[in-house]
Amino acid sequence: MSTQPPSSGTTGKGRWVGQPLRRREESRLVRGHGLFVDDYKLAGMVHLQFVRSPYAHARITHVDTSAAAASPGVLCVLTGEQVAARVNPFIEIGPGCDGKIVDLPMAVGKVRYQGEPVVAIVAETAADAADAADLVEVDYEPLEPVIDGEAAATSKSLLHEPLGSNVNWHSQFEYGEVDAAFRDAAYVVHIPRLHFHRFSSTPLETNVVIATWNLKEDTIHFLSTNSFPAFAVQFLSPALGVRIDQLHMESWDIGGGFGIKITSYPQMAVCALASKQLGGRPVKWVETRTEHMLASAHGNERTFLDTRVALDKNGVITAIDSRHIDDCGAYPRYEPLGCIIWAQVLPACYRFRNFRVDFSQVVTNKCPVGPNRGYSRMQHLWFIERCLDICGHELGIPTDEMRLRNYIRPDEFPYTTPNGCVYDSGNYPKMLELAKRLVNWDEWKKNQQIARAEGRWLGIGIGTTLDSGTNNFGQARIVNAHAPYSGQSKAAIVKLDIYGEVVVFMGSVPQGQGHETVAAQVVAEVLNIPPEMIAVKPGFDSLQNVYTGHTGTYASQFAVTGLSAIHGAAEKLRAELERLAAFALKAERAQLEFGAGKMGPEVRVRGTEKSINYWALANLVNVNNAELPQSMEDITLNCRYLYKAPFTVPDVEKKYGNLTLTYASQLHIAVIEVDRETFQPKILAYAAVDDCGTQINPRIVAGQMHGATAHGIGAAIMETCEYSPEGNMLTATFSDYTPITAVNMPELLCGDIESPSPFSYNGAKGMGEGGAAPVHTVCAALQDALFSTGVLIRDSFHTGDRIFEAVRRAESGADRGVRVERRG
Amino acid sequence: MSAANKRVRIRLTINGASRELEIEPRRLLVELLREDLDLTGTHIGCDTTYCGACTVLLNGRNVKSCTVFAVQADGGEITTVEGLEKDGKLDAVQEAFAECHGLQCGYCTPGFLMSTRALLSRVAHPTDAQIRKGIAGNTCRCTGYQNIFKAVRAAAGGAGK
Ligand code: FES
Numbered sequence: 007m008s009t010q011p012p013s014s015g016t017t018g019k020g021r022w023v024g025q026p027l028r029r030r031e032e033s034r035l036v037r038g039h040g041l042f043v044d045d046y047k048l049a050g051m052v053h054l055q056f057v058r059s060p061y062a063h064a065r066i067t068h069v070d071t072s073a074a075a076a077s078p079g080v081l082c083v084l085t086g087e088q089v090a091a092r093v094n095p096f097i098e099i100g101p102g103c104d105g106k107i108v109d110l111p112m113a114v115g116k117v118r119y120q121g122e123p124v125v126a127i128v129a130e131t132a133a134d135a136a137d138a139a140d141l142v143e144v145d146y147e148p149l150e151p152v153i154d155g156e157a158a159a160t161s162k163s164l165l166h167e168p169l170g171s172n173v174n175w176h177s178q179f180e181y182g183e184v185d186a187a188f189r190d191a192a193y194v195v196h197i198p199r200l201h202f203h204r205f206s207s208t209p210l211e212t213n214v215v216i217a218t219w220n221l222k223e224d225t226i227h228f229l230s231t232n233s234f235p236a237f238a239v240q241f242l243s244p245a246l247g248v249r250i251d252q253l254h255m256e257s258w259d260i261g262g263g264f265g266i267k268i269t270s271y272p273q274m275a276v277c278a279l280a281s282k283q284l285g286g287r288p289v290k291w292v293e294t295r296t297e298h299m300l301a302s303a304h305g306n307e308r309t310f311l312d313t314r315v316a317l318d319k320n321g322v323i324t325a326i327d328s329r330h331i332d333d334c335g336a337y338p339r340y341e342p343l344g345c346i347i348w349a350q351v352l353p354a355c356y357r358f359r360n361f362r363v364d365f366s367q368v369v370t371n372k373c374p375v376g377p378n379r380g381y382s383r384m385q386h387l388w389f390i391e392r393c394l395d396i397c398g399h400e401l402g403i404p405t406d407e408m409r410l411r412n413y414i415r416p417d418e419f420p421y422t423t424p425n426g427c428v429y430d431s432g433n434y435p436k437m438l439e440l441a442k443r444l445v446n447w448d449e450w451k452k453n454q455q456i457a458r459a460e461g462r463w464l465g466i467g468i469g470t471t472l473d474s475g476t477n478n479f480g481q482a483r484i485v486n487a488h489a490p491y492s493g494q495s496k497a498a499i500v501k502l503d504i505y506g507e508v509v510v511f512m513g514s515v516p517q518g519q520g521h522e523t524v525a526a527q528v529v530a531e532v533l534n535i536p537p538e539m540i541a542v543k544p545g546f547d548s549l550q551n552v553y554t555g556h557t558g559t560y561a562s563q564f565a566v567t568g569l570s571a572i573h574g575a576a577e578k579l580r581a582e583l584e585r586l587a588a589f590a591l592k593a594e595r596a597q598l599e600f601g602a603g604k605m606g607p608e609v610r611v612r613g614t615e616k617s618i619n620y621w622a623l624a625n626l627v628n629v630n631n632a633e634l635p636q637s638m639e640d641i642t643l644n645c646r647y648l649y650k651a652p653f654t655v656p657d658v659e660k661k662y663g664n665l666t667l668t669y670a671s672q673l674h675i676a677v678i679e680v681d682r683e684t685f686q687p688k689i690l691a692y693a694a695v696d697d698c699g700t701q702i703n704p705r706i707v708a709g710q711m712h713g714a715t716a717h718g719i720g721a722a723i724m725e726t727c728e729y730s731p732e733g734n735m736l737t738a739t740f741s742d743y744t745p746i747t748a749v750n751m752p753e754l755l756c757g758d759i760e761s762p763s764p765f766s767y768n769g770a771k772g773m774g775e776g777g778a779a780p781v782h783t784v785c786a787a788l789q790d791a792l793f794s795t796g797v798l799i800r801d802s803f804h805t806g807d808r809i810f811e812a813v814r815r816a817e818s819g820a821d822r823g824v825r826v827e828r829r830g
Numbered sequence: 831m832s833a834a835n836k837r838v839r840i841r842l843t844i845n846g847a848s849r850e851l852e853i854e855p856r857r858l859l860v861e862l863l864r865e866d867l868d869l870t871g872t873h874i875g876c877d878t879t880y881c882g883a884c885t886v887l888l889n890g891r892n893v894k895s896c897t898v899f900a901v902q903a904d905g906g907e908i909t910t911v912e913g914l915e916k917d918g919k920l921d922a923v924q925e926a927f928a929e930c931h932g933l934q935c936g937y938c939t940p941g942f943l944m945s946t947r948a949l950l951s952r953v954a955h956p957t958d959a960q961i962r963k964g965i966a967g968n969t970c971r972c973t974g975y976q977n978i979f980k981a982v983r984a985a986a987g988g989a990g991k
């Protein structure tokens with residue numbers, strides 16, 4: 007298949023592309039007619055409930071399920087051991103983990119995190135299953151929990167004994183002349199410890215599965231919320247001992263995902279086994295919110311140790327040297343991919359060329375992580391932002407000036423980073439200027455002077471971040487040279503059905519991103535007909551949709567990969583229609599034009615009355631087809647196009663290569679006051695500027711940006727997956743986790759610029775993850791507010807009580823956690 | 831247990847139609863709507879009365895149907911999202927949410943629509959503070975609330991955009 011974008015590409019704005027069209031999805035969703043997995047009731051369907059571990063780390067000494075099995079309505083009970091006897095452990099992506107980490111759908115022998123499933127009960131009704139679950143007795147012998155990621159590496163208590171330690175992955179990354187840069191530095195800033203906390207985007211719909219093992223055909227049908235089925239099947243098929251083509255994956259509406267629903271395959275496997283045991287009855291499992299908080303997936307926690315930053319006399323960063331420990335929870339699952347994915351944005355938005363990091367990932371007795379929105383890049387971007395922001399404050403350089411001195415310059419794009427990634431386009435100074443204007447920077451600077459004179463803590467912070475999109479799966483080989491992945495692709499079909507309907511089949515698995523609407527816009531542009539005349543199949547169905555091994559919605563890419571495939575397929579269909587019309591109308595192809603007439607979509611001869619509509623064109627191929635010349639026999643009106651992103655496999659030894667295709671950027675400014683009585687941070691103004699290249703539907707782009715901003719603000723000041731030293735999750739309900747609500751969410755001052763990507767046919771960049779801009783921004787504003795108190799912002803999470811502690815610590819004269827070495 | 835599970839008979843008016851049902855006393859209103867009546871527009875997003883995805887109107891007031899036993903609603907009048915549209919015409923709140931892109935995945939949307947409907951029945955032209963308070967019991971994980979603010983203002987007849 008061609009890797010070239012189709013030639014007659016529609017760049018920039020068009021009649022439909024680039025317009026803020028109302029989404030077609032709204033029409034069913036505002037009526038309550040969405041079709042979510044929990045809404046399905048299949049004939050003979052039964053209900054599964056898990057009994058979960060109350061301990062973070064314990065040996066299972068005894069399981070008694072007899073009372074549960076005898077409880078009314080109960081159909082079958084499965085213990086971890088019974089499940090283990092029927093499956094193979096899930097594959098591990100990590101190189102050294104094979105056989106050393108045994109990841110099964112349920113706990114066997116011991117539990118490794120609070121909430122790990124121990125027993126599964128299937129009953130006629132959900133209430134019967136819940137009643138029976140109460141009757142299961144499990145005895146545990148507690149083991150020493152490993153909760154702190156930093157201590158995990160040296161802990162004697164091991165999660166997976168055969169691994170020999172709790173270190174799951176470790177490697178060095180080094181680029182440029184690090185030692186020379188430190189030798190020549192005017193300043194070296196030492197930051198012993200920075201910490202990025204655990205949180206999760208917690209989609210409002212939890213994970214849901216309905217599995218049906220059809221014993222006659224030996225196929226397994228999954229209706230599920232899984233948002234990356236092409237990935238899930240690679241885990242499910244070997245585990246269940248079936249071929250991938252025996253798995254039928256389906257979804258319709260999905261109630262948000264944000265990456266958290268990628269790793270739901272263990273529960274899918276248990277439901278499938280239960281269905282098989284029950285002769286093929288559909289088995290439904292609906293995760294409760296508490297189960298979701300305890301045991302679905304969290305974002306990665308990361309600690310940055312012994313950081314040294316080299317700067318020249320102007321405050322320009324020349325090198326960073328550091329040690330990073332990523333904490334992936336009890337089982338790696340999608341990991342250790344996060345150990346390389348951060349490298350997509352290695353220098354963040356800055357020009358430094360010398361970089362060294364010792365990167366390791368550890369397992370701990372906490373919920374396994376999953377690729378949460380901004381996955382692995384946001385932790386790293388936050389780290390670089392903190393380094394830059396702290397250095398600026400320590401050296402007394404104004405915060406905006408510090409950024410301008412360090413930004414990659416607009417004329418340097420496409421910019422090759424020290425590790426070979428190519429930033430496609432951007433203009434960070436222009437974004438800064440716009441954000442300052444939106445937030446009213448000069449006014450707030452004056453207010454800040456007044457506030458400070460009154461002894462108030464008011465800070466203004468800037469956060470600059472990247473949303474790298476369209477990932478090259480070849481980077482998986484840097485964490486495991488044998489990983490059988492590379493590149494990136496998407497496929498789509500645009501077809502003309504027998505009565506002239508234009509129908510689009512995509513491979514994406516949307517969860518609210520409006521793919522149906524945008525797909526119709528793109529096809530409408532190619533065929534020059536209104537989007538309402540185009541049907542787009544919602545949801546995903548592996549028997550019907552068209553897909554590749556990379557199919558799914560993740561890694562900010564639909565606007566590039568998904569639309570390239572759809573556009574390519576629409577162009578192919580257009581070419582077929584043109585050939586048919588030229589024949590039918592006895593005209594030259596060059597004389598034809600596309601549009602909508604009285605009889606629906608049509609092709610006409612320019613400047614004449616002669617036209618033929620789509621129904622008649624379809625008829626020529628499908629019904630009345632004896633007249634069609636032989637030269638047109640290849641025409642099927644069913645056009646599939648496979649878009650393959652232009653990647654090569656990175657150099658595994660040097661850890662060098664282009665890891666992503668596009669780089670959307672976000673620049674936020676927050677004004678925050680910390681109340682001197684309550685220490686609560688209050689956002690007084692918030693500006694958010696976005697650049698995702700050419701926007702295909704500005705309404706959807708704005709919505710994505712709002713959502714990502716709310717996740718970031720929530721993460722910075724409200725949301726944390728907190729564990730006690732014993733491994734009890736302290737925020738295991740929404741009431742404790744407190745997802746941000748309308749009461750806490752400021753009204754945003756939004757703006758955008760468009761730096762078209764030279765690497766996508768339409769100039770668009772993938773977007774939607776947002777790079778956790780608010781986490782960087784809120785931290786920068788708090789730093790600005792509290793710098794005079796001696797507080798150094800070293801953590802990503804800030805509630806009133808955390809700020810109180812930090813101020814107290816600073817007042818008691820404790821080590822500030824930073825040291826500046828001035829040379830010469 | 832068996833005494834507690836003994837079924838009871840209740841009568842409700844749901845979206846204008848009167849219904850008589852026999853249910854377990856522990857049946858939640860949201861379960862009754864979703865499981866017994868197939869009104870799956872009302873959703874469940876949490877287990878601690880936080881998210882409001884389950885919001886319906888009970889005798890004109892917005893309630894979280896996950897926190898109401900069905901028997902408590904006996905004799906009551908219930909409106910769910912499915913009952914908002916009248917004679918093929920969307921309610922002003924539905925129209926406003928669709929027009930302002932006040933939803934993405936749509937999972938929270940029925941709850942927001944019901945809370946907004948209740949708010950606007952109480953206060954025809956709410957202030958921004960009243961709007962925030964009116965939807966304080968509803969969580970949306972997709973929209974960041976920006977377009978929901980706009981939608982509520984638009985539904986109230988103000989400038990939504
Ligand atoms: S389901 Fe969350 S409040 Fe009712």
Ligand code: FES
Binds near residue numbers: 210262935
């Ligand atoms: S639209 Fe997805 S939770 Fe609100």
